[in-house]
Amino acid sequence: MPNTTSDENRAKAAASLRELLAGNRRFAEGDPSPHVVSAAQREALLAGQHPKAVLLGCVDARVPPEVVLDQSVGDLLTVRTAGQSLAGVALGSIEFGVRALGLSLVVVLGHTGCGAVLAALSDDHADGHLGELTGEVADRLAEVVGADPVRATGANLDATVGALRAMPTLRTPAGHAPFVVGLLYDMGTGVVAVSDDGGLLTDG
Numbered sequence: 349m350p351n352t353t354s355d356e357n358r359a360k361a362a363a364s365l366r367e368l369l370a371g372n373r374r375f376a377e378g379d380p381s382p383h384v385v386s387a388a389q390r391e392a393l394l395a396g397q398h399p400k401a402v403l404l405g406c407v408d409a410r411v412p413p414e415v416v417l418d419q420s421v422g423d424l425l426t427v428r429t430a431g432q433s434l435a436g437v438a439l440g441s442i443e444f445g446v447r448a449l450g451l452s453l454v455v456v457l458g459h460t461g462c463g464a465v466l467a468a469l470s471d472d473h474a475d476g477h478l479g480e481l482t483g484e485v486a487d488r489l490a491e492v493v494g495a496d497p498v499r500a501t502g503a504n505l506d507a508t509v510g511a512l513r514a515m516p517t518l519r520t521p522a523g524h525a526p527f528v529v530g531l532l533y534d535m536g537t538g539v540v541a542v543s544d545d546g547g548l549l550t551d552g
């Protein structure tokens with residue numbers, strides 16, 4: 349694993365984030381890349397994976413990350429849980445991208461109209477594993493006043509980004525904390541907005 353400096357990490361993470369945002373613009377404008385994967389490209393990928401980012405998204409069928417960000421095979425290490433919950437084994441998969449692959453960009457992709465957020469806001473909590481999951485989202489929303497779904501969606505995204513930034517085990521092999529960025533997908537317009545880039549696109 350290359351022993352990159354933090355400046356190199358920042359430049360690489362910022363470039364990757366810009367590529368994802370450019371991909372979303374192509375998607376939202378109805379002009380995505382064709383994503384035909386040739387045999388030669390598949391063969392090149394046999395040598396190893398070098399995705400642009402770890403992406404934690406929602407399981408919602410209407411928000412497939414590779415599609416809405418116009419990315420192809422090998423571009424994203426994607427983890428999906430309902431409401432981007434960090435419950436269960438999701439964290440281990442995120443750590444795999446950062447610790448084993450050395451990725452310095454972790455994207456959390458929230459979306460409008462998230463059923464898991466609505467379920468967490470309701471008093472009618474499910475039992476079983478689903479209940480654990482919505483309970484974890486509900487805990488994150490505990491400080492949100494009222495039950496406004498728009499505010500709750502933003503609060504849920506902010507809380508996930510904050511939790512990942514605070515996680516001491518999320519470090520690249522060179523010892524760097526990854527840049528954790530929150531993006532919000534609007535299901536109506538198809539547009540992704542940066543909700544919190546931690547200064548990645550503006551500082552430094």
Ligand SMILES: [Zn+2]
Pocket residue numbers: 406407408430431432459461462463464465
């Ligand atoms: Zn959702």
